[in-house]
Amino acid sequence: MPPAIMDGPDALVNYLLVAGVLFACGIFAMISRRNAVGILMGVELILNAAGINFVAFSRFGHTKLNGQHLDGQIFTLFIIVLAAAEAVVALALVLSVFQTHKTIALDEVDEMKQ
Amino acid sequence: MPSVATLVFWFIVLLTVGSSVLVVTARNILHAAFSLCLTFLGVAGLYIFLHADFVAAVQLIVYVGGILVLIMFAVMFSSNVVEDTAAGGRTTRLGTIAGGITALLVFAAIVQLTFKLRAPLEAANQFGGEAYVPTASVVAGQTGLGHLLMGPYLLPFEFVSVLLLAALIGAVVIVRKELT
Numbered sequence: 001m002p003p004a005i006m007d008g009p010d011a012l013v014n015y016l017l018v019a020g021v022l023f024a025c026g027i028f029a030m031i032s033r034r035n036a037v038g039i040l041m042g043v044e045l046i047l048n049a050a051g052i053n054f055v056a057f058s059r060f061g062h063t064k065l066n067g068q069h070l071d072g073q074i075f076t077l078f079i080i081v082l083a084a085a086e087a088v089v090a091l092a093l094v095l096s097v098f099q100t101h102k103t104i105a106l107d108e109v110d111e112m113k114q
Numbered sequence: 115m116p117s118v119a120t121l122v123f124w125f126i127v128l129l130t131v132g133s134s135v136l137v138v139t140a141r142n143i144l145h146a147a148f149s150l151c152l153t154f155l156g157v158a159g160l161y162i163f164l165h166a167d168f169v170a171a172v173q174l175i176v177y178v179g180g181i182l183v184l185i186m187f188a189v190m191f192s193s194n195v196v197e198d199t200a201a202g203g204r205t206t207r208l209g210t211i212a213g214g215i216t217a218l219l220v221f222a223a224i225v226q227l228t229f230k231l232r233a234p235l236e237a238a239n240q241f242g243g244e245a246y247v248p249t250a251s252v253v254a255g256q257t258g259l260g261h262l263l264m265g266p267y268l269l270p271f272e273f274v275s276v277l278l279l280a281a282l283i284g285a286v287v288i289v290r291k292e293l294t
Contacts, residue, residue: 008116008117008119008120008123008124009119009120009123009163013228013229013232014123014127015160015164016224016228017224017225017228018127018130018131018160020221020224020225020228021130021131021134021135021221022130022131022134022153022157023220023221023224024217024218024220024221024224025134025135025137025138025217026138027213027216027217027220028138028213028214028216028217029137029138029213030213031209031212031213031216031217032138032209032210032212032213032214033138033209034209035143037143037147037185037188037189037192038138038143038146040185041137041138041146041147041150041185042138044150044177044181044185045134045137045138045150045153048153048154048157048177051157051169051173052157052160052161055160055161055164055166055169056164058166059164059165059166070258070259070262071262073166073168073169073259074259074262074263074267076161076166076169077168077169077172077259077263078270078274080169080172080173080176080177081176081274081277081278082274082277083176083177083181084176084180084181084278084281085277085278085280085281086281087180087181087184087185088184088281088282088285089281089284089285089288091184091185091187091188091285092284092285092286092288092289093288094188094192095188095191095192095288095289096288096289098191098192099289104192
């Protein structure tokens with residue numbers, strides 16, 4: 001039997017590693033970006049990584065419900081909706097900050113009023 | 115010789131990983147936004163490989179059709195894309211080093227954990243290895259999702275709809291011009 005990493009789409013490990021790369025990239029963006037929109041992109045990457053993990057475990061997991069395993073997919077749907085709500089509010093905040101400070105570089109936005 | 119599906123899978127994996135690295139390393143924030151589009155497409159492809167067709171469709175509609183458009187709007191509203199982001203898109207050397215070290219540590223931890231749990235993960239593989247049956251299982255899967263959403267997950271479903279309304283109103287209130 002070949003190692004699981006070579007099994008392509010039929011190996012859980014591959015999905016976990018891709019999700020790990022996305023998660024690490026999101027962490028890197030959140031720490032290193034100055035641009036608020038760049039940080040938001042990092043958050044979206046992290047949420048995508050979590051979604052991949054949920055769907056992968058629901059496909060390869062042990063527990064079955066009604067002959068299928070769909071709970072992970074439900075969780076990913078909720079994650080997508082929450083990401084949309086979060087993006088809307090965060091981008092509204094970014095535009096509001098830009099209106100008052102004329103920049104969205106977060107290390108220059110260090111006072112609460114103009 | 116690997117099958118076509120395997121080749122497509124590795125192509126999608128490469129697309130996802132490469133574009134997500136490009137998202138965090140691009141100097142121009144608009145290039146990062148375009149790479150993020152490719153990442154979202156790749157993740158949708160992974161969902162299809164995981165037999166989660168409905169989730170893949172929702173991923174395309176909400177992320178590529180909604181969130182990405184919002185992000186591009188915000189980028190174009192809030193900066194002089196050409197000159198400003200080249201200097202302001204990336205941080206100082208200190209931030210890059212700190213972010214790189216943290217990201218590498220996190221990734222190393224994930225890889226180590228994945229390979230430490232390899233035996234149970236391969237045992238889990240035995241349960242999900244059935245072949246892909248296009249029509250019947252797809253319809254059954256979406257029906258199952260609907261039953262779950264309207265059954266055990268009804269309360270979170272309703273909470274999410276209230277949350278969306280709150281986010282909508284909140285966004286309008288935040289960006290509204292003050293009436294003076």
